[in-house]
Amino acid sequence: MKNIIIPILFIATGIFITGCTKDFDPQITGVLSPINFPETxxxxxxxxxxxxxxxxxxxxxxxxxxxxxxxxxxxxxxxxxxxxxxxxxxxxxxxxxxxxxxxxxxxxxxxxxxxxxxxxxxxxxxxxxxxxxxxxxxxxxxxxxxxxxxxxxxxxxxxxxxxxxxxxxxxxxxxxxxxxxxxxxxxxxxxxxxxxxxxxxxxxxxxxxxPVAPDQYGRFNKGLALGTLMRHYLMQNEWGNAEAVGRQLLEMGYSLVADYASLFRTATERNSETIWAVSCDVNASGDNLEGNFNAWSYYCYPNNMPGIKTGEGWGPGVGVFTVPWEYYDTFDDNDARKALLIPEWTTKNGQLKNRDNYPGAVVRKYPDEDGPQYQGNDIVVLRYADVLLMLAEAINQTAGPTVEAVNLVNEIRNRAGIDDLGAADTASKEAFNDALLRERGWELYFEGFRRWDLVRFGKWPDALIAAGKNPGPSHxxxxxxxxxxxxxxxxxxxxxx
Amino acid sequence: MEPAIFTPKKVILRILFAIIPLLSLLPISVLHAQPGTRTISGKVTDESNLPLAYVNIALNNGGLIRGTQTEENGNFSISASAGDTLVFSYVGYDTYRVAVGTENTLNVILHSSGSVLDEVVVVGYGTTTRRDLTTAVAKVDPDKIPLAANNSIPELLFGRAAGLRATLNSSQPGGSIDVSIRGKGTPLLVVDGVIYPNRALEPDNGSVELQGVNRGILAGLNPSDIESIEVLKDASASIYGVSAGNGVLLITTKKGRAGRINVAYDGSRSVVQNMPYLQPLTAEEYMTYFNQLSQDKYLSDKNMEPFGSNPANLNNFHPEYTEEQIASAGKGTDWLDEVLRGGSIDNHALTVSGGTEKVRYFFSGSYFNQLGTMERSSMRRYTGRINLDFDLTRFLSLSTNMALNRNKYVNPQAGWQTGGSGSQGFNALQAALAYPASVPVYDEKGKYSQFALTGNPVSLLNIMDETNAQGIFANLALDLHIIPKVLKARVSYGNNNENALRNFFVPSDVFWFQLYQSRASISEDRRQNQTMEATISFTKKLGEVLKIDAVGGVGRYLEDWSGVNVEASNLPDAINIDGIGQATGARTIGSYRGGQEFRSLFIRSNFDFLDRYVLSLALRRDGADRFFPDNKYENFPSASLGWKLSNESFLRDVKFINLLKIRGSYGLTGERPGELAYGIFSPDVVTITFEDGTVIFVPYILTQLDNPDFKWPINTTANAGLDFEFWDYRISGSFDIFQEDRTRMNIRATTDQLSLLPTTPINGGQQRRTGYEANLNLFPVRTPGFSWNIGVNYTHFKNRWIERFPNDPIPHGGSLEDPIGTIYVYETNGIIGIDQIIPETQPAGAQKPGSPLFVDQNGDGVLDDSDIIRFSSVPDALIGFNNSFRYKNFDLSFFFYGQFGAWGYDYTTLWGDPLNFLGQTQSGTTRIKDVWSTFNTSGTFPGVSYNESTVQGLNAGIDTRLAKRDFLRCRNITLGYTFTSPALTKYVSQLRIFVDVQNAFIITGFKGVDPEIQAAAIKGGPAPYPMARTYSFGVKANF
The missing domain is CATH 1.25.40.390 (Serine Threonine Protein Phosphatase 5, Tetratricopeptide repeat)
Structure with missing residues (x-):
């Protein structure tokens, strides 16, 4: 019997001894430790x-x-x-x-x-x-x-x-x-x-x-920092500082592209005008481990409107982002920017939709021209046209509607295929300021600035009430x-x- | 009866026959053949004619007591004289006394007593009897539960024991069942002494949001292999201190017994039918309601009367469907019928057991095949088990358990999407509810029709989704009987190893997630649990005064896990998952690995003084690798005391009391720490990409800091209980009352608002759980021919905060004292009708006719926190109720379980939301008929002018989806017949046939799919797997 007791006691003792703290460190897998990260x-x-x-x-x-x-x-x-x-x-x-x-x-x-x-x-x-x-x-x-x-x-x-x-x-x-x-x-x-x-x-x-042009497209660059700083100065009403930053941006080599619509298409998303955009992956679907995606046509098209590539939108009969006819009609008919709003289309069932039976124009700023599921159009966040308008605004605030300021706006209008501002719009600081907000609306709609602009131009909440909305207690x-x-x-x- | 004939030869032979087995079985007994005696022989069986071995037979002839036992086959013989009394006694059976008459043959049937006093109860590292138990331990005996339609152990637990709660999460084959003790989390599972994982091993299907799998724990064990399930509810669990905070479920498998070979077959065939499900609208109803509700929406959006002040003008309103379309629509497609079906279950198990004195064996094999009540869904399981016990020498014995299982599932397309995708991510069952009946299955071209963003329900069934799981369980224990029956040492090693593989493929011709694209995912998970223990146990009776029973030991518990997964798109349908490398689209790969270790020392000693006072003391010292060295170990002591009042002199003579025992216990348990005390830089779950997604960075972010003070949580449990048996077991039962405090809980708490870490592991918070539970067993009638047994159990518990976690404020309208699981809502009272004056207290967003009317509870004219009312999501009472009858060879039982006093949100009502319905992405259920509209002003659900997600200024939810989740379910009705005809029993020692109806009916006011199943709040609406009723016919035979 002894020869059996001994191994059992041996095993038991073995387990007992290891039952303390020897070799009892945690296995930490799949993650790094502050002990050795970051080092290089x-x-x-x-x-x-x-x-x-x-x-x-x-x-x-x-x-x-x-x-x-x-x-x-x-x-x-x-x-x-x-x-x-x-x-x-x-x-x-x-x-x-x-x-x-x-x-x-x-x-x-x-x-x-x-x-x-x-x-x-x-x-x-x-x-x-x-x-x-x-x-x-x-x-x-x-x-x-x-x-x-x-x-x-x-x-x-x-x-x-x-x-x-x-x-x-x-x-x-x-x-x-x-x-x-x-x-x-x-x-x-x-x-x-x-x-x-x-x-x-x-x-x-x-x-x-x-850097002005980082090695990898999509990383932050100097132009973005300056443009954001400029907007920040404007929001703080530090017009002089804003103007100074704007002039720095003028010297950086950015320029307006000829075709407004091309700014929002995948093929021409990298250009001289776009300072920074969210660089999107045409194959991405919004998943965490994929690239950035662009799903905006789904939010703009009504669900029965045939898309170019995606098939349809998600909006139930009406798109989430729909431009009211009243605003649609403020665009000049020749305005290239108006062309990205769709006033008339045929549903998949063959029904014609227009202002007679549809509440507004469909936004097609990011045309769904590619992608198996979503789109690859980079989401434009800052572009040179915005900088020009901001600069004009800053100049106007300090010096009124100078020729330089008015020309900055006209440069943008001409690119869109419409005439220079009329005399009434440049008659006074106030008139020019109103024209600037209007121009910003036409130029930059669906680019994510309107609430800031309305507040800065002192038009919140009046502009909303005028548009038939009943805004809440605060911007x-x-x-x-x-x-x-x-x-x-x-x-x-x-x-x- | 043949008259007694005395010949010397016969007498001698009979005496010899009597003595030989006696000598072999009771070597210590010394028997003296008395003059004038003769040999009486016969057979002892139970009510079902099954022979009873080792029945004690005592002969009482006025002072002299002799005895014998029956043999394996139930036969006995004993020498006795006329006038002697023979006393037959056997654990669990009524004692039978008979005076010796003139017969030489005596066949005895013993009736099971219903008494559980001497039933063996397995506790951690040992056993005891119900009589001596000092703690709250419930036992579930699978033998008494109809197994035919049940594929897992949790299915046996519904309502079967006080304090044990089993809640069905999904009725799919192998569906998940939450098992909880006193409302706590999943208990520690110990199978034949080996720690068993307490969550299901289910590989996922990649990033796909189509996830029908909701299966449960213990999927690899064959329920018919189980001898007993013990539930350690109070400080009895402290011996498993390390992880016993949620209590312990001890599962013991069957073992062979010495004796002749016993071959048993258990088989059944079941037919499964769906219970009533959510009812979709017919085509005609769909069109009618669509027109009506969209007209309301038009009026409401334009602020026209009756919703607003503008005059109603429908000139520009164009109904979607014309009168003619509606008139000719009819019922349309029965989409549910396309994806649901009748199911079936085949369940066969064969057992061979037996043994000799030295070797005992138990072999079993089983086959379980279930066709689910949803098209394609199925489960097939094979299990095999070998349990062997060897007595190697007088001092050494070896026992081994080995079990294998293979489970194959075709995963159902039921439930709900896992992400926020909405109708594009619907599974087949959701799609069947979402597709209007007006849409045909196939379009004019013979292709699958398509509605909105959702895949065709029938086409979605072509998605391949299979899971194959395997498990190997092995346990080896060597016992050294140092001093036989007194001192024993044991070393054991147990290993449970499982792996599961999931294959998922969306063929290119199935429209899903807005795409016709082939998508494949292969995912494999494996895990291993190892239990190594060495124990020494000591049992000694010191005279009549003290019985000592002690066990001490050490253990190491290792867990490890790993997995890999690949996902790819765009590959030929014929290749699918067999060659995922051929994919031309995006690929995703992943893997993980990990492990953890616990170490323990433990000791428990029981002292039984004078068979009246039982004291049990235990101490466990546990260590976990996850803590810093100074905090790795923690002590978990416990003590319990039982007082057998019925053995006291003042009660001993009270005849009707068989047992009266009061007991109390107090102890500490822990919880396995889920969190690590060490600092971590984790790969961020979000990649950062540039250059149109071609340049990828995985940022590493600091997700937690070193926390040297992080340590074990401590639960203290106090329990007081009473066990009783009266009037010869006609009334028996127990009652327990408890309080448990969870302190310094281990959680990932939200950090302060400006901390760079969103959450961090801490010790914090305190919860207090209190409750009581009772079970009662009655025999209103108990005669040899007829017996009626009633079993009832009742459970009540509640849990509240004593101290909340940091940055976890008390919900608005609540207080710290509220039970955990309280639902806080504003009460609504009906729907605001046309021209009804809108009270000042209506919140913004609920100001139009068709909105629910909010109740200003205190009438102060303001809707604020004081108007929030509370409901409990935790039942006040859980009950189990069993009635069984035995009449001659027939047995009949009804088993019910239920819950009362629980509330919950019924999210299947989302299919009745008019805004979902008008979104033209989904149809609705008949709940749409109850929506308030200008066409249905008596509707009880809010109308189109109201959207609960935009009601403003509320600090709590709204009660419009709240429903009472009370129910009483008739779980089983079973009728059996046991054959005793000698013509049959010649070949089959026992034969029973039975029919069983499982889920026969449910009594409830709940209108969702089932009150027990909590469907998720999900975009579109959830479609839980339908509840089913099962009719089984089965045979149980012993050869």
């Missing part, structure tokens, strides 16, 4: 690349909950800034965010939980942390350091710009020493000046350090009630809500 230049690039996450076009990404990108189909720059404007009809068929934005009453956003854009205050902190780590490492070449820090500050500054014009001043952590401290729970809103200065500093840094959005509930009283609701 490539590591730091992969680390810093997270700064692009909000600036893509995919369905979204998981944060605390599901969050959308600024250029995602839902809660996008187009729904947040254009659908709510005077150029698009109310769309009530789907309810939810589409109805909420389209009627220009943002009260519904108060009920958004942890999936709102407000969650991007965490993104600011993350960028602050990445900047600190980029600052402390020695493995980066000077060029790489400039590019990466430029990109991260571009992302941080631009995100703060978006948030400022959604919620008003939001709490941010820009000092890495505050990370991991109680400051993370303090949601006290800073002054607008504080946030505006922070945006200026980030965008100016980005403009100073980003700004309410922060989610959830965020207030967890803030221990530090976060105040946006005025008006």
């Amino acid at each position: 230049e490539a590591d730091f690039e992969a680390y810093a690349m997270d700064c692009y996450k909000p600036f893509g076009s995919k369905w979204g990404y998981p944060g605390v909950e599901w969050e959308t990108m600024f250029f995602s189909p839902e809660y996008s720059h187009l729904s947040m800034n254009d659908l709510c404007g005077d150029q698009f009809l109310e769309f009530t068929n789907w309810g939810g965010l589409w109805e909420g934005f389209s009627i220009a009453d943002f009260t519904f956003l108060r009920q958004q939980g942890q999936g709102s854009h407000y969650e991007k205050v965490r993104f600011i902190t993350r960028m602050t942390k990445i900047l600190e780590d980029l600052d402390q490492t020695t493995v980066l070449s000077p060029e790489k350091r400039d590019q990466l820090t430029g990109e991260v500050r571009m992302a941080r500054g631009w995100t703060m710009f978006f948030l400022l014009h959604m919620y008003g001043p939001v709490p941010v952590i820009l000092d890495p020493a505050l990370i991991g401290t109680d400051a993370e729970a303090d949601q006290t809103r800073p002054s607008e000046e504080f946030l505006a200065n922070a945006i200026t500093a980030d965008l100016q840094y980005a403009a100073d350090h980003l 700004l959005f309410p922060v989610p009630q959830y965020a207030i509930d967890v803030s221990n009283g530090t976060l105040t609701q946006t005025p008006g809500y």
Whole structure:
């Protein structure tokens, strides 16, 4: 019997001894450890690349909950800034965010939980942390350091710009020493000046350090930083600063393309005019692991309208983005920009649709000419025409309708195939200002600026009421009630809500 | 009866016959043949004529007691004199006394007593009896449950034990059933001592949102192999401290018994029929309601009367369908009929068991084949098992269990899409509800018709979606009987290894997700659980005063898992998943691997003083690799005490009390930490791409920091209970009351709002679970010819926060004391009619006729948090109720289970949403008929002028979809007949035939598919797998 007891005791003792802490480290698989990451230049690039996450076009990404990108189909720059404007009809068929934005009453956003854009205050902190780590490492070449820090500050500054014009001043952590401290729970809103200065500093840094033409098309560039900074100055009514930045942009070699429609087609998406666009993958379907996608024709076409390639849209009988006939009729008949709005078409059942039986014109700014499922047209975010109009606006604000300013506008009108501005439109600063807003509408509709423009030109909410909408309490959005509930009283609701 | 003839030869022979088995079975007994005695022989059987072996037979002739036992075949012989009394006793059967008369042959039938006092109860690392148990342990005996239509162990658990809740998630073949003890999470599963995974192994089908699979745990085990299932509900689970926070389910498989070969066959054939399902509109109804509701929408959108102030003007309104179209539409296509069918189940199991003194064996093989009630869906399972026990020497014994299973599923196209895609992602069953009946199956060209963005329901059935799963389970234990029956050492090794492969292919001619494109996905997952343990156990009775029973041991528990998947598009249909490399479209690949380890030391000792006071003390020390070294280990002590009042002198003489025991337990358990205490840079789930998607970066982001203080969660459980048996087992039962606190819970908590990490693992929060449960077993009638048995169990529990997680505010309108699972809603009371004055309190977005009328609870003229009311999603009561009758050879039983007091959202109502319906992407169910409209002003569902997603200013949900989920389900009605005719029993020692109706009927007010199944809130609407009724006919035979 002994010869059996001994091995059993041996095994038992063996298990017993290992039952302590020897060789008892966790197996951590499929992820990297802070112990050895990031170390190399490539590591730091992969680390810093997270700064692009909000600036893509995919369905979204998981944060605390599901969050959308600024250029995602839902809660996008187009729904947040254009659908709510005077150029698009109310769309009530789907309810939810589409109805909420389209009627220009943002009260519904108060009920958004942890999936709102407000969650991007965490993104600011993350960028602050990445900047600190980029600052402390020695493995980066000077060029790489400039590019990466430029990109991260571009992302941080631009995100703060978006948030400022959604919620008003939001709490941010820009000092890495505050990370991991109680400051993370303090949601006290800073002054607008504080946030505006922070945006200026980030965008100016980005403009100073980003390459003019990055190796990879789609990465942030100097022109984008300057253009965004210029818009920021305009929004802050710092006209002189805006003008100075605009003049810098004039010298960078950008120029208007001859064919307005070509700006939005896949084949001609890279051109002298587009300063930055979301570079889309023709095969992508919005999945996280794919490239960016463009789904806009689905949101523009009604479901029974035959598309060019995609077949049809998703809108139930009417597209989500539909231009009211009243606005459609403001375009000059010769205006090349009007041609991207479809006034008459035949349904798949052979029924003719036009202003007699359809509420508005169909937007076909991004024609669905390619793609197995969605489209590859890059989503235009900043182009030179916008810069020219912004420059004209800045000049007008400081010096009135100078010849230079008027010519900037006429350059754009002529490209669209219409005449120079009439004398009445350039008679005074105010008249020219009105003409500028009108021109911005015609030139930049469905590009995601209208709410900002209406606010800046002092036309919110009057322009909406004139267009038959009944706007909500503010042009700004309410922060989610959830965020207030967890803030221990530090976060105040946006005025008006 | 043949008269007794005494010849010396016969007497001697009979005495010899009597003595030989006695000597072999009871070597210690010394028997003296008395003068004047004769030999009485016979057979002892149970009610179903099955021989009973080892029945104790005592002879009482006034002081002198002798005894014997029956043989394997139930035969016995004993020498006795006239006037002696023979007492036949056997665990679980009524004791039978008979005076010796003149007969020499005596056949005895023992009736099962219903008493469970001496039934063996398996507890962690040992066994005890119901009589001695000091903790809350429930036992489920699969033998008493109709198995015919059931493919998994959880299916046996509906309503079968107090404190045990089984909730059906899907009625598909192999459908998922949540098993929970006292409402907690999935318990630890231990099969023959080996830790078994407590979630299903289901590979996915890539990024595809078509996901019909919703299957459950323990899919590889054949229910007819199971001897018993024990449910450790309270501190009894503490011996499994490491992961027993949710309680423990101990599953024990059958073993061979020494004796002749026993061949048993269990077989059944079942016919499965769908219960009533969601009812689609006919073609005529579809067109009629479409015209009516779109007219309302037109008026509402234009703010025309009665929805607004503008005069009604329908000149520009063009109805979609003409009168003639409607008149000639008829019923149209019955889409549900195209995708649903009658199902069937074939279930066959063969068992061979037996053994000698030295070797005992149990072999089983089973075949289960189910054709689901949805077209194409099916499940086929083969299992095999070999359980062997060897007594190698007097001191050494070896036991091995081995089981294999192979499950093949054709996955159903039911349920709902996994993403937010809406009608383009519908599966076949959703599509069948979405396609208007006015659309034919095939168009004029003979091709599948197509409606809106959804694939044709019939064509979607051509999508290949199969899962093949295999499992190997092996367990080896070596016992060293150092001092036989006193001191035993055991080492054991158990391994459960599973893998599953899923093949998915959308052929190029199936329109799905708005595309005609072939799409393929192959995905394989595997996992392994290893259990290594060494224990020493000690049992000793010290006189009549103290019985000690102790066990101590060490264990290591290793888990590992891995998987790979590939996904590709654009490949020839004939190649499909057999050559995914031929794909010309986009490809996605993925893989994962991981593992974790736990280590434990444990000791438990039971002390039974004077057969009255039973004390049990246990301590488990557990370690997990996931924590920092200082926090790897935690102690989980427990204690329990039982007082057998009925053995006290003051109660011993109270005849009607067989057992009265009070008991209490207190102990700590843990929960397996899901989170890691170490810092991580994770690959971001979102790639960053440039150059039109051709340049790809995978950013690595800091997702958690080192957290050296992160440690085990602690659950403390206190339980008090009462066990009783009265009047010779006519009344028996138990009652338990408990309180459990979950402290320093392990969760990923939301961080502070400005933290760069969205969530982080923490120890936090505290929950308190309280409740009580009871079970009662009654024999209103118990005679040899007829018996009636009633079993009832009742469970009540609730769980609340003591301290919430950080950044998890109390819901508006609620308080900290609310039970977890409370639903907060604004109450609505009917629909606002035409010309009805809109109260001030109606929120924006609900101001037109057709909107629900919000109730201002406190009448203060403001709709705010104080108007939010609360409903519980957790049932107040769970019950199980069984009635069984035995009349001669017939047995009949009715089994019910149900829940009361639970509410939930019925999202199948989405098929009745007028806005979904008017979106022209989907038809609706007959709920559309209840929608309020100017044509149906008595409608009870909100009309087209109202959209719940745009109602503003609310801090809680709305009650319009809320429904009571009470039900009482008749789970089984079973009628059996046992053959006892000698002509048959010559060949078949036992033969029983039965018919069973499973899910015979349900009593409920719930109008969705089934009150037990929670369908998801999903764009379009969910289409849960239909509930089915099963009629089975089966045979159970022993040869």
